[in-house]
Every structure is written in C-alpha cells, then in structure tokens.
Amino acid sequence: xxxxxxxxxxxxxxxxxxxxxxxxxxxxxxxxxxxxxxxxxxxxxxxxxxxxxxxxxxxxxxxxxxxxxxxxxxxxxxxxxxxxxxxxxxxxxxxxxxxxxxxxxxxxxxxxxxxxxxxxxxxxxxxxxxxxxxxxxxxxxxxxxxxxxxxxxxxxxxxxxxxxxxxxxxxxxxxxxxxxxxxxxxxxxxxxxxxxxxxxxxxxxxxxxxxxxxxxxxxxxxxxxxxxxxxxxxxxxxxxxxxxxxxxxxxxxxxxxxxxxxxxxxxxxxxxxxxxxxxxxxxxxxxxxxxxxxxxxxxxxxxxxxxxxxxxxxxxxxxxxxxxxxxxxxxxxxxxxxxxxxxxxxxxxxxxxxxxxxxxxxxxxxxxxxxxxxxxxxxxxxxxxxxxxxxxxxxxxxxxx
Numbered sequence: 160x161x162x163x164x165x166x167x168x169x170x171x172x173x174x175x176x177x178x179x180x181x182x183x184x185x186x187x188x189x190x191x192x193x194x195x196x197x198x199x200x201x202x203x204x205x206x207x208x209x210x211x212x213x214x215x216x217x218x219x220x221x222x223x224x225x226x227x228x229x230x231x232x233x234x235x236x237x238x239x240x241x242x243x244x245x246x247x248x249x250x251x252x253x254x255x256x257x258x259x260x261x262x263x264x265x266x267x268x269x270x271x272x273x274x275x276x277x278x279x280x281x282x283x284x285x286x287x288x289x290x291x292x293x294x295x296x297x298x299x300x301x302x303x304x305x306x307x308x309x310x311x312x313x314x315x316x317x318x319x320x321x322x323x324x325x326x327x328x329x330x331x332x333x334x335x336x337x338x339x340x341x342x343x344x345x346x347x348x349x350x351x352x353x354x355x356x357x358x359x360x361x362x363x364x365x366x367x368x369x370x371x372x373x374x375x376x377x378x379x380x381x382x383x384x385x386x387x388x389x390x391x392x393x394x395x396x397x398x399x400x401x402x403x404x405x406x407x408x409x410x411x412x413x414x415x416x417x418x419x420x421x422x423x424x425x426x427x428x429x430x431x432x433x434x435x436x437x438x439x440x441x442x443x444x445x446x447x448x449x450x451x452x453x454x455x456x457x458x459x460x461x462x463x464x465x466x467x468x469x470x471x472x473x474x475x476x477x478x479x480x481x482x483x484x485x486x487x488x489x490x491x492x493x494x495x496x497x498x499x500x501x502x503x504x505x506x507x508x509x510x511x512x513x514x515x516x517x518x519x520x521x522x523x524x525x526x527x528x529x530x531x532x533x534x535x536x537x538x539x540x541x542x543x544x545x546x547x548x549x550x551x552x553x554x555x556x557x558x559x560x
Contacts, residue, residue, distance in 0.1 A: 162393040165407040167243035170386030170500040172487040173206030177237040182504045185512040203364045206382025206488025223302040225266035225293035226349040234385040250396045257311040257339040259330040260300040261322030261346030263492035266293035268351040319546030324495025345496040347385035369458035371482035373517035379457045382488020386496035405503040410555040411442025417549035428469030434551035442555045446474045450537020453498045455545045456482020467524040481529040485515025495544045502540045509536040
C-alpha cells in the first residue's frame with residue numbers, strides 16, 4: 160500500500176483529555192470507571208468523560224448542540240489538533256481534505272431527551288429538537304467539517320464497534336484513489352440510555368466493573384470517547400515541528416464480515432482471523448513482526464474467548480496483547496480511534512499496558528495477555544475492533560523511524 164502517515168492525533172475518554180493525559184492514566188493503575196449514575200437505577204460502571212457537561216460549542220454551530228458533538232469538539236480542541244488541520248488546509252486547500260467519521264449511536268441522546276420532554280399526550284417531538292444536526296448519523300461529519308472549515312468528501316461509517324477502525328480503511332481509499340490529499344479520520348460515541356439499557360437487556364453489562372480476559376469476567380462496561388487523526392501521504396508537504404501529538408505510519412489494514420450472529424461473535428474466530436490476516440498481507444508483514452496487539456477485549460465471555468482463539472491461531476502464544484477497556488470502558492464506535500491513539504502511546508513511550516481490573520487470565524486462553532505493565536519498544540503494533548453483526552477490522556501502525 161502507499162506510504163500513508165498519521166501526522167496528528169487526539170483522543171478524549173474516561174482516561175482523560177488528550178494523548179498525554181491518556182498516557183499518564185495507562186502508566187498508572189488508577190481506576191477511571193465509575194458507578195453508572197448516568198441513568199436512574201444504572202447497573203455496573205461506565206467510562207464517563209469528565210467535564211463534558213460544561214463544554215460548549217461555538218455559537219455559530221449551536222444547531223449541532225448534542226452530547227456527541229460536544230465530545231467531538233472536546234477532542235478537536237485538544238492536542239493542537241485544530242492547528243494541525245489548519246496547517247494542512249492552508250497547504251492542500253479545504254476541498255482536498257476529506258472527513259470519515261465512525262459512530263454507532265451518534266446524537267441519539269438528544270432524541271431521548273426530546274421524547275422525555277414532550278407534554279403529556281403530545282405525540283410530536285418539541286420544535287427545539289433538530290434531528291439532522293444531532294441524532295442523524297451524518298451529524299458528526301457535518302459538524303467536524305463545519306468546525307474545521309473543510310469542504311472535501313464527507314461520510315459516516317456506522318459498523319457497530321468497528322466503526323472508527325473501518326473509517327481508516329475508507330480514508331486510505333480516498334487518498335490512494337486521488338479524491339483527497341488528506342483525510343480527518345476518527346469518530347465519537349457518547350453515553351445514551353439506549354446503549355446502556357440495550358446491553359443490560361442482553362445481560363452483557365458487568366455488575367461491578369469490566370475485567371477483560373479475566374477468568375471471572377462477567378461483561379462489559381460502556382464508555383464514551385472521541386478521537387481524530389490526520390491521515391496524509393508521506394512526504395506530501397513540510398510538517399511543522401510545533402504541532403503536538405505522535406506521528407505514525409499506517410502500514411496495513413484488513414476487514415471481514417462473517418455474519419455469524421447479530422450480537423454474538425463467531426466462536427471459531429474465523430472472521431477475526433481473516434481481518435488480521437488481510438492486514439498483515441497488505442502490510443507485507445509476518446505475524447512475528449507484530450510487537451503488541453491492542454485487543455478488542457470487551458470483557459464479555461464470548462468475545463474474549465473468540466479473540467484469544469483467533470490470535471493464537473495466527474500469532475501463537477508469544478505476542479504480547481491486552482485490552483485497555485478496563486480504563487475507558489467499551490466506547491463502541493469510537494473504540495478504534497481511541498485505541499489507535501493508545502497504540503501511538505505504546506510505540507512512542509515504550510511500555511505495554513495491561514488488562515486493567517483483571518487479576519487472573521482465563522486458564523483456557525493461550526495468548527500472552529498482560530496483567531502488569533511491561534517495558535518494551537515495539538516498532539509495529541496491531542489494533543483490533545470486532546463489532547455486532549460479525550464486522551471485523553484490524554489496523555497495523557508503526558513508528559516513523
């Protein structure tokens with residue numbers, strides 16, 4: 160594949176605002192999940208972004224006022240990302256920079272609040288509810304385009320929990336096909352009652368806190384996050400040394416759709432294995448070239464078992480891996496971009512984070528799953544995201560050296 164690089168990146172989650180705050184959390188054993196007080200009679204724990212309720216949008220973008228776009232703006236204004244995009248826009252032109260966003264629920268909380276605010280006996284939603292700029296799946300890329308002053312191609316990927324990982328694939332296609340010179344790729348998913356109650360109805364919420372890969376794991380903890388990356392061709396323009404954040408090479412990607420079940424993974428791991436295999440093939444790498452795998456690792460019994468089986472089949476028992484959802488919670492469609500920034504931290508800070516909250520790895524697992532921090536300096540890492548409906552995506556990123 161053509162030499163594509165991530166020239167700027169940012170993320171916000173329960174781990175903190177920005178890459179540096181996220182790094183500090185990952186280097187600690189500090190608990191960042193909290194009891195679910197987002198809804199009445201909440202169950203288990205959630206990964207809530209601190210300060211998001213007090214964050215405001217620019218007045219000119221008031222029609223986009225919803226939690227999801229607040230979360231997106233919180234990330235856009237972190238890590239110098241706005242300045243990085245402006246710099247690229249000045250070089251390429253606003254029409255040559257595309258936007259590919261991943262989200263699974265978008266601003267659905269706004270519709271929930273509008274529904275609850277209806278007067279008794281009233282069937283229609285209040286006039287103050289603006290579906291197109293809040294709940295609609297296109298709301299996020301339209302908001303990002305308006306916020307960044309970009310006019311290039313814009314699209315939404317809604318592939319469940321693989322959304323913002325899959326967004327990198329579409330972004331790469333836009334650049335390599337010549338439609339764009341650069342793409343802002345990422346996503347956002349915010350807390351809403353539909354998600355919390357929906358996963359509870361599936362009996363997938365851990366009543367305490369998620370414990371990925373643990374022998375006694377009992378489900379997921381829902382989180383929220385937003386993150387963005389600026390994807391470009393290597394050498395296409397001079398890069399400023401003043402823009403903060405880490406730079407990475409996008410080496411390969413793979414996707415598959417096994418269609419095993421609407422909400423349960425294929426227990427054989429065949430679809431996940433296929434996505435990882437495609438990513439390795441596109442990157443022209445062997446399994447032993449991968450120095451760390453950031454797992455999808457939701458903490459559910461079925462998902463973690465499937466992923467271990469898939470990784471063991473491809474990598475054997477010696478490639479270190481872990482899930483960081485014990486800090487962030489499962490951020491659904493934003494998992495891919497958040498955990499790509501985690502991979503950036505791993506590559507640049509030379510440590511591997513463990514499975515937070517976990518104490519005993521499932522004895523039936525064979526992968527090298529981390530329970531404690533490990534010092535290492537991998538040059539190439541993999542990021543996995545596997546979603547409902549059997550949608551699977553894997554990214555491979557590496558250092559600039």
